[in-house]
Amino acid sequence: MRTHRLIPSLLLLGSLSMATACSSGSSGTAGDETAAARPGSSATASPVRPVDPSKIKGLEIVSDNSENASCAWATSYPDVPGATAAADAMKKDVETRLAAFRELCADGDVGGAELNISHEFLVASGDVLGVRLTTLGGGGAGSGLARRTYWYDGGAGAYRTALDLIDTGSRDAFLAALRTRLKGRDGTDEQTLEQAFADRSVLAGELDDMAFTADGGLRVTFDPGAVGAVPAGSYVVTLPKETVTPWLSAFGRRAQRQSVSPAGSLDLGATATPTPAVPTHTASGDDDTDCKKVKCVALTFDDGPSATYTANLLRYLAQNHARATFFTVGQNVVAHPALVRAEVRAGNEVGNHSYSHPDLTKLSSEQVAYQLNRTSAAIKAATGTAPALYRPPYGAINSTVRRATHLSPVLWTLDTEDWKYPDATKVAQFVVSKVKRNDVVLMHDIHPTSVAAVPEILRALTAKGYHFVTVSHLRATM
Incomplete structure (x- = not known):
């Protein structure tokens, strides 16, 4: 599997992860937003506290996605220094799901489905x-929404499952409390719960x-079909602090404490990992290239930013006095706001490529708006200016997508x-041999070989008299 490592400084996933203590089964409960962009989650007075991953030194995000709409998938998971066992567990689960999905693609059994695996931090504090x-989709029997939490105990240097938050001697009482709170929910009955437990x-x-x-409090979420009818969706039970605390394991109590009152940093015993430097090049002024008089081309780069690859790309562009357009994925924008600022500072253009790279044509109008609006807000937060352009993932667009946004x-x-x-x-030979005046060229700044091709593209096309401009500049001066 092709992987791309991204080093975040801020991740807002989780800020919308909310559920009520007494909500009935609903597919719109917490967590759907990260992969499915489902507005309308159940609100609560006590959500999970948002995490700022910029405090996690050396953090990398392993991210990958396809570019083929007939086998559409996008995956991401974090790799935190010192918590290798947790990253290994996530990697194994992601690769297992992806392998099964790609096998379905090869057999032609996907049926228009896609696979989307996104991540969010629940706590990253102290030694927890x-x-x-x-996970959304995947095709085949039983596909749909699935969630799993991964825990790491820095004090013991060990990976923990969700159930490890509960002391083994208290699990009977814990399960009895869950069953009591599930009883009477829409889509459940005594027989269903009896079988489930x-x-x-x-x-x-x-x-x-x-x-x-x-x-x-401890929020427990059951995937659709686990304890009730599949059409009822997910079931959420939140046990209040005073109820659940006596049942927690020693690790569970530390996880609870760090969730309620986070420490200033995360220390899992790992050595510090240097963060790649962000390019500081500043454009000398507005681009005065007249594409009516000279040959222009707009290089565009999707799916970033990536800490290492995008930083190198920005250096190549600056060295050749070239400008480009970056169609950024929202969850990477909030991970790398400094890189996005560097893109703009160097005279490049930043566009919207959705928040978690789903096929927008398979979403409702509200979901499309959520994906694009959340990304535009992240771009504006990073740069001070909202984008004017968007590129739909996989190039998939329809009337629903067009009506859901004012972006071009x-x-x-x-x-x-x-x-x-x-x-x-x-890659370089292809671009140099195929490009025509006023072309909009599609590339990706999450692939090291694609970025490595850029110096030769810039050199060869400059020799042929081409000027490198942003998409908006090309449109305005053609």
Whole structure:
């Protein structure tokens, strides 16, 4: 699997992760936003406290996605220094799901479905790390929404499951409390709950999504079909602090404490990892290139920013006095606001590429708006200016998508397919041999070989008299 490591400084996933203590089964409960962009989550007076990953030194995000709409997938998970065992567990789960999905693609059994795995931090404080992966889709039987939380105990140097938050001697009381609070919910009945709670080994697998609320309660989320009818969606139970605290393990109590009152930093015993420097180049002024008089081309880069690759790309562009357009993914924008600011400072343009890279044509109008608006807000927070352009993931666009946003859509006239051919020389030769005046060229700044191809593209096309401008500048001066 092709992987791209991203080093975040701020991640807002989780700020919308909310659920009520007495909510009925609903597919719109917490966590859906990260992968499915489902507005209308149940609100609560005590959500999970947002985490600022910029305090996690050396953090990397392992991110990957396809560019093929017929087999559309996007995945991400964090790799935190010192918590290798947790990253390994997430990697294993992501790769297992992705392998199964790609096999369905190869067999032609996807049926228009896609796979989207996103992440959010639940706590990253003291010696405690908590992460949730949210999976949407995947095709095949049983596909849909699934969530799992991954915990790391820095004090013991060990990976923990969600159920490890509960002391082994208190699990009977814990399960009894969950069953009591589920009883009478829409979509549940006594027989369904009896079956769900009868086999403790199976139930342990279903109890894989737990998170502490800001006031110390424990929120437990069951995936659709785990304890009730599948159409009823997810079931959420929040046990108040005074109820759950006596049942917590020693690690659970520390996780609760760090969730309620986070420490200033995360220390899992790892050595510090240097953060790649952000380029400081500043454009000398507005671009005065007249594309009616000279040959212009707009290089565009999707899916970033990536700490290492985007930083290198910005240096290449600056060295050649070239400008480009970056169609950024929202969850990477909030991870790398300094890089996005550097893109703009150097005279480049930043566009919107959705928040978590779903196929927008498979979402409702409200979901499309959520994906794009959240990304535009992240870009504005990073740069001070909201974007004017968007590029839909996979180039997939329809009337619903168009009506959901005021942004101007941008596709491309030359697709390098750089994701398919990880060869810098081949990518450069393709662009140089195929490009025409006023082309909009599609590339990606999350692929090292694509970025490595840029110096030769800039050199060869400059020799042919081309000028490198942003998409908006090209449109305005053609």
